[in-house]
Amino acid sequence: MLSTEPHAESQERTALRQVTREILDRHLSAESALQTDRAGDFPSTTWRALGESGLLGIAADEELGGSGGTVGDAVATTEELARRLPSLAVDYVLSGMAMRMLTDPACGAISALLPQVASGEVVGSFGLSEPGAGTDLLGLRTRAELVDGQWHLHGQKTWISLAEEASVVFVLARTDPAPEDRRARGLSLIAVPTDQPGVQVRRVHLAGMRAAGTCEVFLDDALAPEASLVGERGKGLRIISQALDVERVLAAAISLGIGRAALDLALAYVKEREAFGRPIGALQAVQHPLADSLAEFHAARALVDACVTRIESGEQAISYAGMAKLVASETTARIVDRAMRAMGAMGLAEESAMQMYFRDARLQLFSPISNEMIRNLIAEDAGLPRSY
Known part of the structure; x- marks a missing residue:
């Protein structure tokens, strides 16, 4: 009989979907999902269960601290999460993106975060969009300056999901000047700890995706160690684009x-x-x-x-x-x-x-x-x- 079920999937992919559903049934029932959405809460218990099961780590290979899934595996898991609570699927995709950034070969000590993100121990968010730079990221105004082994960041990011729960925000900032016709140069991705006076997070209450935790992030001399650079300096947009x-x-x-x-x-x-x-x-x-x-x-x-x-x-x-x-x-x-x-x-x-x-x-x-x-x-x- 015709249904919305996927067709011709492998047994492994079908089993992955079933594992995802079982976790949701145990930790986030349909009724609980509605309550979570209504309250705009982050389903932390479900998140930890996803980490323990290895589902959060699909985006990275096992030798890097992930669980070695494919893009198709991530698609199947994302779809199942969205069926129950779309906000959770948004946060899941963001976490996977963080892990993909950390797998860049040019990452140094900061790559040690990857297993912690994969387990759910560390929650990572992305600070890309700004009030005047969304689709056109090249118009961003956030700046980062390296002084005595510390990045000093100034700027504002907006529409940043998961920021309230995040231990670290991956911030795209201009670290080096660039000619007008080469504005993509000189942008770097820096992992900024959120637990510091220089980082302020303000919740933005949306009509949709209420539990995704969309926020504004204000950076007022926010600090990050020099080793927090993700990939090569000045090539942050390339890492994201990949x-x-x-x-x-x-x-x-x-x-x-x-x-x-x-x-x-x-x-x-x-x-x-x-x-x-x-x-x-x-x-x-x-x-x-x-x-x-x-x-x-x-x-x-x-x-x-x-x-x-x-x-x-x-x-x-x-x-x-x-x-x-x-x-x-x-x-x-x-x-x-x-x-x-x-x-x-x-x-x-x-x-x-x-x-x-x-x-x-x-x-x-x-x-x-x-x-x-x-x-x-x-x-x-x-x-x-x-x-x-």
């Missing part, structure tokens, strides 16, 4: 998880809710939007799977990852809207997870990069003139 394909396909996986959960919830509801003496799922006006959603969902999954195959085979996947993120997020926004309409007022009730999926799906349209910018990149890769 992981963007994975980040975007994982963002697509978050959307798949949200869309799948919303679709499953709506299908179950219309089979039980009766009107005019029969289930509303027997009405064509209800069936067709859900049928469209099933077709579009599986098309989006196929694109994500194709992108994963390219990344794992070592092929260039910049545009494919962008397309996967674009299609999955736009598809999910439509799916959740249709699913909520099928459920009527119950879809908007606080006791229903549908309202959470509806709110959280909106963020995926412009995070971690806006779909408008993704379209620009795809068009440029197709040989059209740059439009920005």
Whole structure:
């Protein structure tokens, strides 16, 4: 029977999904997930369980302190987390990105953080976006100066998820001047400890992804040891860029998880809710939007799977990852809207997870990069003139 389950997955991948579900069932039930979202809390117990199971360490090889998973493994785990609590999936992706940064061959002593991040002992966040620099990271104003073996950082970062829980924030800052036509040069990635007077964190309360802990981070002579440099000085943007394909396909996986959960919830509801003496799922006006959603969902999954195959085979996947993120997020926004309409007022009730999926799906349209910018990149890769 047609369902939202993935098809033709390996036994190992299916088992990985099952392990993820079992952890969630033990530590974060569907009811607890709604309560966590409502309160905007970080599910610390679940996070530790994910670390103990090795799921947090998928992004890094075993010899580096991780658990040696593939990109496909990370996609499957992310999707399962997003089905239960999308905010948790966002934090999971951020943690995996931190580990990918720490695997850079140029990392020195700071790479010792990797096993601690993989176990959940240390929580790492990313300080990239600023009030005047989001999609255009080259416009950032945060500065870092090396003085007597210490980095001194000044600036402000915004829309930084997981910052309240983080022991360390990986901050992209300008460490060296660069010519106007080479602004990507001179940007460095520095691991900044949060437990110090020079770092202030302020929560930003969003309508969606409430439990992801989105914050502003203020750096007022924040200090970090010289060895906190991640990779080579002045090449921080290169390190980040190397992981963007994975980040975007994982963002697509978050959307798949949200869309799948919303679709499953709506299908179950219309089979039980009766009107005019029969289930509303027997009405064509209800069936067709859900049928469209099933077709579009599986098309989006196929694109994500194709992108994963390219990344794992070592092929260039910049545009494919962008397309996967674009299609999955736009598809999910439509799916959740249709699913909520099928459920009527119950879809908007606080006791229903549908309202959470509806709110959280909106963020995926412009995070971690806006779909408008993704379209620009795809068009440029197709040989059209740059439009920005």
